[in-house]
Amino acid sequence: MAIKAAFEMVKEATAEIETISPAEAIRRKDDEDFLLVDIRDPRELEREGRIPGAYHAPRGMLEFWIDPASPYYKPIFGEKKKFVFFCAAAGRSAISVKTLQDMGMENIAQLGEGFSGWRKAGGPVEGGRNG
């Protein structure tokens, strides 16, 4: 059986979800009803730094953290906010947001170009070893 290309999955997912530009995310980052959700691995956060105020939800646990019926549910995902997920470059976030959307989660989007787009657009970053 042929393996479907990961980037094809990203392309298909991206076509079905909302993407917010880094500039818009920077503008809205302090809004009470707007939350950036960092789905990168802990090692990436240590190495590259993090967006101040972003909530860290490792991609591996996402489906379980947003599902109120799951023992791993995180009530923050039940709050009335716009949840904007990001990874390093909007690959994993596209697939993740599509999955959460399919699960019925509303008011979600991904951050276009991910953490690298945020950095390029001049968004604040804290920590990291590549500073």
Ligand SMILES: O=S(=O)([O-])[S-]
């Ligand atoms: O998934 S990724 O875009 O961060 S490589």
